[in-house]
Amino acid sequence: MADEKMFCFQCEQTAGCKACTGNAGVCGKPFDVALAQDELTGALVGLARTCRVAGTRSEAADELTVDGLFTCVTNVDFDIEAVNAITERVRAERDRLAAERGVRPAVDLQMGGLWSADEDVRSLKSLVLFGIRGMAAYAYHARVLGRRSERVDAFFSKALALLGDELTVPELLPLALEVGEVNLECMGMLDEANTSTYGTPTPTEVPLAVEPGPFIVVSGHDLRDLDLILQQTDGTGVSVYTHGEMLPAHAYPRLKAHPQLKGNFGTAWQNQRTEFDAIPAPVVFTTNCLMPPKASYSDRVFTTEMVAYPGLRHIDGDANEKDFTPVIERAKELGGYATRQERHGINGGTTVTTGFSHGAVLSVADKVVDAVKSGQLNHIFLVGGCDGARPGRNYYTEFVRQTPKDSAVLTLACGKYRFNDLDLGTVAGLPRLMDVGQCNDAYGAIQIAVALAKAFDCGVNDLPLSFVLSWYEQKAVCILLTLLHLGIKGIKLGPTLPAFVSPNVLKVLVDQYGIAPTTTPEADLAELLA
Known part of the structure; x- marks a missing residue:
């Protein structure tokens, strides 16, 4: 080698x-x-x-x-x-x-x-x-x-x-x-x-503040690991906070039934080295995105399942017998904060809302259809995908901020942290900003789109629906391929195009599917609404 x-x-x-x-x-x-x-x-x-x-x-x-x-x-x-x-x-x-x-x-x-x-x-x-x-x-x-x-x-x-x-x-x-x-x-x-x-997710408002006392932060995507941590912290006085892609867990009935599931700590994965600096609590990474931890908090980071980093403590065991006692004991040792810590999203909001799964949205599908037919709701944007550290991702914040008041924004995955604390108000009695869930909940967004197309007796590409996606890693790649398999056209992709897509392959994607790079929020909105 x-x-x-x-x-x-x-x-x-x-x-x-x-x-x-x-x-x-x-x-x-x-x-x-x-x-x-x-x-x-x-x-x-x-x-x-x-x-x-x-x-x-x-x-x-x-x-x-x-x-x-x-x-x-x-x-x-x-x-x-x-x-x-x-x-x-x-x-x-x-x-x-x-x-x-x-x-x-x-x-x-x-x-x-x-x-x-x-x-x-x-x-x-x-x-x-x-x-x-x-x-x-x-x-x-x-x-x-x-x-x-x-x-x-x-x-x-x-x-x-x-x-x-x-x-x-x-x-x-x-x-x-x-x-x-x-x-x-x-x-x-x-x-x-x-x-x-865990039940069908329902819309749930999640606070960003951290309460006094010992707590654990759980990051990643694996709901089973969070489930085990919640079961094992019942009655211990240790609170649990989600981080990153774990935020949508708050919307699942059987998970939020645990009163110690308090809120969401921090924002997207790429901010962890700042947000976890000197944190008085352990952090458990159940999946990506782990960044090399700083010395100021590496002694309180735990990994599990496929996640691993030299020198960090790893919690072994199968899905039903894993023992998180070392994490719980570390939380008690560190003690958490002495007083309530007010925390904010990147736009200053103090809460975020998640849980607009396909089950929740389709339960009010008649309202969505009526709103479109009556002209109250004129466009739906799916703005989702990965967040990341490369400059230019504020595009997604500004894009969502500038969407018309007679439109709605569906979002999913950690890219939502660029704007999920914005208050966009309502349209036709529905929230204008709806968090569908984790990146795998692209499945739910697809089900919503297919149901709307069926209701209007048209194809998904004929709906007043636009896809504006951000990518970082490989789960975004398979989701993009799923959308292309379904024949979705006109996708905007950013903040850069994949380095592994050659000019000739890109030409095929452009010619057959109309996929295009993001430009500016103003120009892209004008094009998508034309």
Whole structure:
């Protein structure tokens, strides 16, 4: 590995909008971890090709595939030992399966060959790879709640095996769209898992202040980890606050039934190094986006599941038996704040509202339809996606701020922190700003759009509905592919276009789907409302 060079361009903040190639990525990932993740990816391809030759997959192979792909998502795993451990398990399962079926195990894919391939082939294979990495996160969260899909598991193996084949651009384009198709099923599976376990989310106002006394901050996306922490803090006097993508948990009836679930701490993931500085409480990262912690609070950061960072305490255990006692005891030791801490969103608001799931919105679908038909509601904007540190993301704040008063804004994922504390008022008796949930709740936004199209007997592209998206990492990639699979056109994407999309591939996206970069709020609003 010593002679290899780091090459990573899977996230939006990649160096120079080209690729991270030095000693560390902009995300803080060291070059040796980047190379180890390439080695893990190559081993996953070897496992998938072995399954193809053997004509079968194993449950262990399916689980290791999801775990391995999820490990390589940006800001998940910075620990080379943890990455290498998964790689060895992948190879062991490959060899075991090959021996059982009497076939020769396939060799690992050398990722350097992919990164140096013809730029259009590299672009499309990267689109597929990054898309299935994002989808793996959703499959993992669903599996934690006992949900699996044969189609989803089979597709992971199929896509990985094909990454090792000599494929042409015409062969790779439909594979990329198939990622979007299967991801729709995967997000639907996770939606069903979440709602059947924790109830249908309902609109809920969430305070940003922090009350006196010991508390725990829980970040990430995994509702099961939050559920366990809430169960284990019942009656302890320790409060629980969400952070980042965990905010929508407040809207689930069975989670908000715990009185110690008090509010939301801080804003989006990229502000954590400031907001967690000297925090008198432990923080638990259940999924990305973990940033390398500062010394001022690293002694109170815990990781779990696939998240890992050298020197941080990791909470092991399966989804039903995990013990968060060390976190609870640390919260009691630190004691929290002595007095109530008033905190604000980036626009000065003191509360945010979440929980406008497809179940909640469709329960008042008749009001939405009547408002559109009567002319009270003239446009709906879906402004969602990832937040990030690159300059220019205030575009989304200004875009939402400038939307007409006879329009509504649906939002989801952590990009909403740019504007979710704004008071936009109401339109036709409905809130103008509606937080649908986490990034996987793009499924819910799609269900809302499809239901409206059915009500108006038209296609989604014929609705007064516009998509203005921000991206950062691989879950945004698979969601974009889902929207393209559904034929959604005219998407605005920013703050930059993906570095891994070649000019020729971009031309296809522009010609077939009208996808375009964001420009200015004023110009984009004028175009979308024309």
